[in-house]
Amino acid sequence: xxxxxxxVSHSPALAEGxxxxxxxxxxxxxRVLPAGGNSDGALGTSxxxxxxxxxxxxxxxxxxxxxxxxxxxxxxxxxxxxDLAEGVLAxxxxxxxxxxxxxxxxxxxxxDLAVVQAAAKEAWSFRKDPD
Amino acid sequence: xxxxxxxVSHSPALAEGxxxxxxxxxxxxxRVLPAGGNSDGALGTSxxxxxxxxxxxxxxxxxxxxxxxxxxxxxxxxxxxxDLAEGVLAxxxxxxxxxxxxxxxxxxxxxDLAVVQAAAKEAWSFRKDPD
Amino acid sequence: xxxxxxxxxxxTAAARLINANSGHLTALDTAIGDGDHGLNLRRGFEAVTxxxxxxTPGAVLKAAGNALIxxxxxxxxxxxxxxxxxxxxxLGDAPEVDDAVFAQALAAGLAGVQTLGGAAEGxxxxxxxxxxxxxxxxxxxxxxxxxANGRDATESMTARKGRASYLGERSIGHIDPGAASAALLFxxxxxxxxx
Amino acid sequence: xxxxxxxxxxxTAAARLINANSGHLTALDTAIGDGDHGLNLRRGFEAVTxxxxxxTPGAVLKAAGNALIxxxxxxxxxxxxxxxxxxxxxLGDAPEVDDAVFAQALAAGLAGVQTLGGAAEGxxxxxxxxxxxxxxxxxxxxxxxxxANGRDATESMTARKGRASYLGERSIGHIDPGAASAALLFxxxxxxxxx
Ligand SMILES: Nc1ncnc2c1ncn2[C@@H]1O[C@H](COP(=O)(O)OP(=O)(O)O)[C@@H](O)[C@H]1O
Ligand SMILES: Nc1ncnc2c1ncn2[C@@H]1O[C@H](COP(=O)(O)OP(=O)(O)O)[C@@H](O)[C@H]1O
Ligand SMILES: [Mg+2]
Ligand SMILES: [Mg+2]
Ligand SMILES: [Mg+2]
Ligand SMILES: [Mg+2]
Numbered sequence: 001x002x003x004x005x006x007x008v009s010h011s012p013a014l015a016e017g018x019x020x021x022x023x024x025x026x027x028x029x030x031r032v033l034p035a036g037g038n039s040d041g042a043l044g045t046s047x048x049x050x051x052x053x054x055x056x057x058x059x060x061x062x063x064x065x066x067x068x069x070x071x072x073x074x075x076x077x078x079x080x081x082x083d084l085a086e087g088v089l090a091x092x093x094x095x096x097x098x099x100x101x102x103x104x105x106x107x108x109x110x111x112d113l114a115v116v117q118a119a120a121k122e123a124w125s126f127r128k129d130p131d
Numbered sequence: 132x133x134x135x136x137x138x139v140s141h142s143p144a145l146a147e148g149x150x151x152x153x154x155x156x157x158x159x160x161x162r163v164l165p166a167g168g169n170s171d172g173a174l175g176t177s178x179x180x181x182x183x184x185x186x187x188x189x190x191x192x193x194x195x196x197x198x199x200x201x202x203x204x205x206x207x208x209x210x211x212x213x214d215l216a217e218g219v220l221a222x223x224x225x226x227x228x229x230x231x232x233x234x235x236x237x238x239x240x241x242x243d244l245a246v247v248q249a250a251a252k253e254a255w256s257f258r259k260d261p262d
Numbered sequence: 263x264x265x266x267x268x269x270x271x272x273x274t275a276a277a278r279l280i281n282a283n284s285g286h287l288t289a290l291d292t293a294i295g296d297g298d299h300g301l302n303l304r305r306g307f308e309a310v311t312x313x314x315x316x317x318t319p320g321a322v323l324k325a326a327g328n329a330l331i332x333x334x335x336x337x338x339x340x341x342x343x344x345x346x347x348x349x350x351x352x353l354g355d356a357p358e359v360d361d362a363v364f365a366q367a368l369a370a371g372l373a374g375v376q377t378l379g380g381a382a383e384g385x386x387x388x389x390x391x392x393x394x395x396x397x398x399x400x401x402x403x404x405x406x407x408x409x410a411n412g413r414d415a416t417e418s419m420t421a422r423k424g425r426a427s428y429l430g431e432r433s434i435g436h437i438d439p440g441a442a443s444a445a446l447l448f449x450x451x452x453x454x455x456x457x
Numbered sequence: 458x459x460x461x462x463x464x465x466x467x468x469t470a471a472a473r474l475i476n477a478n479s480g481h482l483t484a485l486d487t488a489i490g491d492g493d494h495g496l497n498l499r500r501g502f503e504a505v506t507x508x509x510x511x512x513t514p515g516a517v518l519k520a521a522g523n524a525l526i527x528x529x530x531x532x533x534x535x536x537x538x539x540x541x542x543x544x545x546x547x548l549g550d551a552p553e554v555d556d557a558v559f560a561q562a563l564a565a566g567l568a569g570v571q572t573l574g575g576a577a578e579g580x581x582x583x584x585x586x587x588x589x590x591x592x593x594x595x596x597x598x599x600x601x602x603x604x605a606n607g608r609d610a611t612e613s614m615t616a617r618k619g620r621a622s623y624l625g626e627r628s629i630g631h632i633d634p635g636a637a638s639a640a641l642l643f644x645x646x647x648x649x650x651x652x
Contacts, residue, residue: 156428158296
């Protein structure tokens, strides 16, 4: 069982690059799908595109964590969560890249949706200055 | 005067997509340069590539904020800061995407290096769940 | 009284106003956002015009909401989409409703927007135009004027939601683009109800 | 005693060992990292072999550090690069140094690694092999054996720095790849100093 992850960004490149990073850190052991840009592939968000990624990320049926970058990504993610059956989708309150990496590690080691969601949120406490 | 921003990521796409997002939010009013990937353009980091971006971002001479994603990006950024003259470069302790957006806004409205650095760090306190 | 035809007339009038003012909406969004609000809504309301059909006011508004969510491409898409979908849900499948029932549906739409976006009045968003307009409509007052006043009042506010909130106090002095488009929606509504 | 030739011999021996063990280093990094440590260091030490020349031990080590920083492409690049550059700085431009002075330079290198990376002994990183090796070298002991012991001790540790730290306790049971490469560096050093 693996929880899926969908990266909801305004920018296709940002979503794809983050997915690539997560895959490299988990040796491909997680289903992480980018959903970036509007329906024209320009900057923006597209709920149908996100929904499509969600369906593919949920192939195992173990649920999907949506990780949004900012603004309309957050709103679109919330909207889908309201629309779909409870338990299938969860929203990550997390920094985009750091949360995606943490969620990817948790998912690739078999965490369930609540565990993966909590791992993403934990990433708010990462720090990058010398310690 | 505008402070420059260099986005140091393992992934070229991640750095470029984030730069694109920052530019869209600041109507292009900030010099934000991606420095992603190793010297082959694969996943990794390349201090010479970062240094090159720093030089171009510092064309105005008002200093550059380095925003790293994770791991070796953070180490490479720190290394360059140690090497270069104090005051020219600062490290952002910030979530990558959210910090870049906050730093971009601060830079585009004329903040100096310390202000831009502080704005990036503030992004750790963003939240994405409904309030 | 609202039926399917009049509901559709509202949306068509709104699409026309959005189209005519899209440059202005984009200019407002360029000042404190990313400069795409006019384009977003033009794309969104084009889809509404094409897809928002049905036999009841509820069916028309539901289709409009879905079209906006799918096509808009910015924060205003999920927000206006939710506005129409929640209103549709409140209307159920009544083929015709009186103004009091329609007012309740608009209030449900507003509540949906606030739940989704977390914005209160005073946060410098579309809510600042929608909320007074919904109240005025319920009281039989001039909803279009109330929305326009609400829109104008956003000029002196500090943005606390959406992209403009990154600007903090530097957002003062600019009208919120979403409040401006919300005023157009109520201008359109009044154009089809006051006759 | 260390002079430029012997310093270069150290680095050439290290490059050979890295090359011969690069598959193993990558396998270790696949278990608890991103599976590139062998590749990174092979690329880094290829650059060292090509570029690390000079008339003094300091000049050779400085060039080696710069080559590693520029070419490696992973966290180990800045870290080993700093190790060599700090050691070079401590050596100054002496054409020849005795073992005590060289030991101090290695200690300066280690301190640089710890300042840059923030890792202490026990955090399951290269520091766990470097630190005991530097101590042993200063005491005239077997630095290669000390490094190998330090490497092996990382197996039971929980990673607290670098990528492996994302795994938390799941990193237990695996040797840290950076500790393994650090042991190779000291194996190479001892191969040129004990004769
Ligand atoms: N959380 C929110 N709550 C209410 N309204 C919001 C919110 N976020 C944004 N808005 C509204 O959306 C408008 C911007 O819409 P638009 O430009 O289409 O989207 P984007 O900001 O994604 O580019 C703002 O002017 C504001 O009125
Ligand atoms: N902050 C740190 N301090 C000390 N050593 C570290 C640190 N981060 C990583 N390392 C070392 O680097 C090794 C990984 O190197 P490498 O695989 O080349 O880089 P990357 O992790 O960027 O892919 C780890 O096994 C560890 O020994
Ligand atoms: Mg906009
Ligand atoms: Mg937009
Ligand atoms: Mg690695
Ligand atoms: Mg790597």
